[in-house]
Amino acid sequence: MRKLFFFGACSIALALTACNDSTANEQVEKPRVIITCDPELDDLNSLIRLVLYAPDLQLEGLIYASSQFHWKGDGKGTKWFVDGREYTRNGLNYGPMESWRWDPKERFIDDVVDAYEVCYPNLRLHADYPTPDYMRSIIRFGNIEFDGDISKDSPGSDLIKEKILDDVPGKLYITAWGGCSTIARALKSIQDENEGSADWVALKDKIQKKVYLCMSGDQDDTFAKYIKPNWSEIGVLNIRGGTVPLAYGAQNRVSEADKVYYSAEWLAENISSRGPLGGMYRLWGDGKQMVKGDIMDYFGLSGYTADELRKMGYVVWMPPQPKGVFLAEGDTFTYLNLLGNGLRAFQDDTYGGWGGRKQPATEGQISTFALGAADPLMPDFVPAAQNDFAERMHWSVTPKFEDANHHPVINAPLALTGKPGETLQIKAKVSDPDNDEFDIKWWTFKVGSYTGDAIVANASAAATSFTIPADAQPSQTIHLILEATDHGTPALTHYHRLIVSVE
Numbered sequence: 001m002r003k004l005f006f007f008g009a010c011s012i013a014l015a016l017t018a019c020n021d022s023t024a025n026e027q028v029e030k031p032r033v034i035i036t037c038d039p040e041l042d043d044l045n046s047l048i049r050l051v052l053y054a055p056d057l058q059l060e061g062l063i064y065a066s067s068q069f070h071w072k073g074d075g076k077g078t079k080w081f082v083d084g085r086e087y088t089r090n091g092l093n094y095g096p097m098e099s100w101r102w103d104p105k106e107r108f109i110d111d112v113v114d115a116y117e118v119c120y121p122n123l124r125l126h127a128d129y130p131t132p133d134y135m136r137s138i139i140r141f142g143n144i145e146f147d148g149d150i151s152k153d154s155p156g157s158d159l160i161k162e163k164i165l166d167d168v169p170g171k172l173y174i175t176a177w178g179g180c181s182t183i184a185r186a187l188k189s190i191q192d193e194n195e196g197s198a199d200w201v202a203l204k205d206k207i208q209k210k211v212y213l214c215m216s217g218d219q220d221d222t223f224a225k226y227i228k229p230n231w232s233e234i235g236v237l238n239i240r241g242g243t244v245p246l247a248y249g250a251q252n253r254v255s256e257a258d259k260v261y262y263s264a265e266w267l268a269e270n271i272s273s274r275g276p277l278g279g280m281y282r283l284w285g286d287g288k289q290m291v292k293g294d295i296m297d298y299f300g301l302s303g304y305t306a307d308e309l310r311k312m313g314y315v316v317w318m319p320p321q322p323k324g325v326f327l328a329e330g331d332t333f334t335y336l337n338l339l340g341n342g343l344r345a346f347q348d349d350t351y352g353g354w355g356g357r358k359q360p361a362t363e364g365q366i367s368t369f370a371l372g373a374a375d376p377l378m379p380d381f382v383p384a385a386q387n388d389f390a391e392r393m394h395w396s397v398t399p400k401f402e403d404a405n406h407h408p409v410i411n412a413p414l415a416l417t418g419k420p421g422e423t424l425q426i427k428a429k430v431s432d433p434d435n436d437e438f439d440i441k442w443w444t445f446k447v448g449s450y451t452g453d454a455i456v457a458n459a460s461a462a463a464t465s466f467t468i469p470a471d472a473q474p475s476q477t478i479h480l481i482l483e484a485t486d487h488g489t490p491a492l493t494h495y496h497r498l499i500v501s502v503e
Contacts, residue, residue: 028414031173031338031346034061034160036142038070038178038219039101039108041282041290041299042248042328046177047109048277049332051116051135052392055127056340059138060163060172062109063156066144067178067219069296072106073099073145080146086296090315100147103291109139115276119396126395126404142182148220150185160186164207171212171235173338173346177331179220183213184227191230208233214334237334237349243378244336244354244385246329248318254382261386264324270390270490272324275397285323299327336385342410342495343481351479351497352447354381377446387490405488406433408440410496412462412482417501421470426498428462428482436486448477450502456480468502476502 035050037043047062066072068085079096087094116123117132142156143149153161160183163172174183190207194200212235218224227234245253251262260266264283272278272286282288285302298304298314302323306316321327336355337345345353356378391405398404412428432438442456442464450472458464466480482496 028340028344028347029170030056030058030340032058032060032163032168032170033335033338034063034163034172034174035059035335036061036063036065036156036160036174036176036178036180036182037109037331038065038067039103039106039290040067040069040178040330041288041297042330043177044108044112044280044290045282045327045329046246046331046334047112048115048281049329049389050335051112052123052277052389052396053335053339054130054135057335057338059130059135061156061159061174062113062135062139063142063159063182064106064109064140064144065142065156065176065178065182066102066147066149068147068221069219070101070178071099071144071147072102072104073097075104078146080149082147085147086315090317092315101291101294101296102144106291108290110136112277112280113139115280118276122397122399123395125399125401126406143185144182148179148181148222148225150181150188150222150226153185153189154182156182157185157189161189164190164211170210171346172210173212173214173335175331175334176213176215176219176223177334178216180213180215180218180222180227181220184222187227187231204231205233207231208235211235213237214338216331216334243352243356243375243381244333245382246332248328248330250328251321251326255380258380258382261382262326264322267326268324271393274393277396278393282327283323284321284325284327286327341384341388341493342497344497350447352378352445354385357447379443384485384493388492390490391492402434405436405486405490405492407492407494408432408436408438408484408486410462410482410484410494412496413498415499415501416466417503418468419503420468420472423465423467424500426456426464426466426480428464428496428498430462430482430484432486434486434488436488438484438486440482440484443481443483445479445481445497448479448499450476450478454478454480466500468500472502474502478502 037047077098079098081096087100113135116135120132123129140156140159143154164186176183194203208231214237251259267283271281272283284299286300288300289297295313296315298309298316304320306319309316333355337353343353345351349358395404409431416424418424430440440460440462442459444454452469452471454469456464456466478500480498483493485491485493
C-alpha cells in the first residue's frame with residue numbers, strides 16, 4: 001500500500017504511460033529546496049505546513065534567518081540601528097539596540113522538528129517522509145546577529161554556499177521568509193573567493209542559472225543592495241500573493257464560499273486539534289507569543305478592541321479578529337508551486353498553480369506574478385489546498401493507512417505533439433488507493449501560447465481524445481489538466497498537466 005500511495009499522493013516520481021511516439025515519458029524530479037526563515041508567527045505556521053509536504057520536496061536546509069523585524073544581536077553588547085525600521089514607526093522612537101524581537105534561546109525550527117519526530121511514526125505510514133534525524137541534520141543558524149549584516153560567514157551561509165557550488169543538476173530553490181542576508185553572504189563568499197579567476201564568468205553564469213530565489217519581499221534590503229547589483233541574472237520569484245491566499249487577513253480577501261477554510265470551527269476540527277504539529281499552529285487569540293513581551297505581537301490576545309490593545313502598549317497594525325480564526329501563513333506562497341500536486345508549476349513560472357503564476361509581459365509592461373483575484377485564468381484552488389493540508393495533518397495522528405484518506409493516482413503522458421486539426425488519443429488512468437469513488441474532469445488551463453478554446457472530447461473520461469484546434473500555429477502549446485477528486489473526507493484532489501505542442 002505504501003508503494004501505491006507514494007506514486008499517487010507525492011506524485012513527484014510519476015509512473016507514466018506512453019500514448020504514442022510523441023509522448024514524453026521523463027520523470028518529474030523533486031525540487032531541491034532550502035528554507036530560510038525568521039521567528040515571525042507566520043513563518044512558524046508556514047514551516048508547519050511545509051514539513052507535512054516534505055515527501056514532495058528534497059529539503060536541503062532549514063535555516064534561522066534575521067530580518068528588519070527580528071535580529072538576535074551578537075551577545076557582546078554591540079548596538080545596531082537602521083533608520084526607518086519598525087522601531088521608528090507607529091509612534092516608536094527606539095535608538096540603537098542590542099537586539100530586536102528575538103528570544104535569546106530561539107529554537108522554533110527545532111521545536112517544529114521535535115513535533116515532527118513525534119508524528120513521524122504515523123506520517124511514514126502514509127508517505128515517504130524523511131527521518132527526523134535527517135531533518136535535524138539540515139538545521140543551521142544563519143546571519144542572525146544584525147539586520148542586513150553580511151560581513152561574515154555563518155553555518156547557514158556555509159550550507160547554502162555548499163549547495164550552490166555542488167554539481168547536482170537542476171535548479172536550487174532558496175526561500176527567504178525573512179531577510180536575504182544569509183543567502184547574500186553565501187553569494188558574497190563565493191564572489192570574494194572566485195572573482196578575478198579564469199573561470200569566474202562561467203561559474204557565475206552557472207550559479208545564476210541554478211539558483212532560484214523565492215522571496216517574501218526584501219526584508220533587510222540585502223537583495224537590493226547586494227544580490228541584485230552583483231547577481232543581476234539570478235532567478236527570482238517576485239510573487240506578491242497567490243491563488244490560495246494565506247497572508248495576514250487572508251480571510252477577508254476570499255470568496256464567501258471559501259471563508260469556511262479560515263474559520264475557527266474548521267481550523268479547530270482540522271488543524272489545531274490534531275497532535276503536536278496542529279497544537280503549535282498559531283491562531284488568533286491562542287494566548288501565545290513568539291517572544292515574551294513583544295509589543296508587536298498582540299495576536300494571541302482575544303476580547304480586546306484595537307484601542308484597548310494600544311493602551312496596553314501594543315502596536316496595532318491589523319484589526320483584532322475573533323478568537324480561533326485564521327492568523328497567517330505569509331510565506332507559504334513561496335513553495336506552493338513546488339509541491340507535488342501534479343500541476344508541475346515549478347517547471348516554468350508561467351505554468352500556474354496553487355501559488356499563482358507569472359504573467360507574460362505585454363508591450364510596455366514588465367512580467368508580473370498575479371494575485372489570484374486579479375488573474376482570470378486561475379481557478380479557485382483554496383478548497384483543494386486547504387483540504388489537502390487538513391488531511392496531511394490528519395496523517396500525523398493516524399497510525400493506520402486505512403483510517404485516513406489519500407490522493408487519487410493518475411497515470412498519464414506528460415506531453416503530446418500533433419498538427420492543427422489532428423486528433424490525439426489520450427490514454428490516461430485514474431485509481432484511488434483507498435478504493436474511494438472519484439470524479440474526474442479535463443479542463444484547459446489557458447497558460448500556454450495558444451489562447452483560444454480547446455476542448456477534450458469527453459471531459460469526464462480519463463481515456464479520451466483531443467483535437468488540436470485548426471487555428472493553432474506551429475510551436476504553440478496547449479495545457480490540458482486532468483483533475484481527479486475523491487469522495488473521501490475531506491475530498492482530496494490531484495492533478496496531471498498534459499502539454500500539447502503544435503507541430
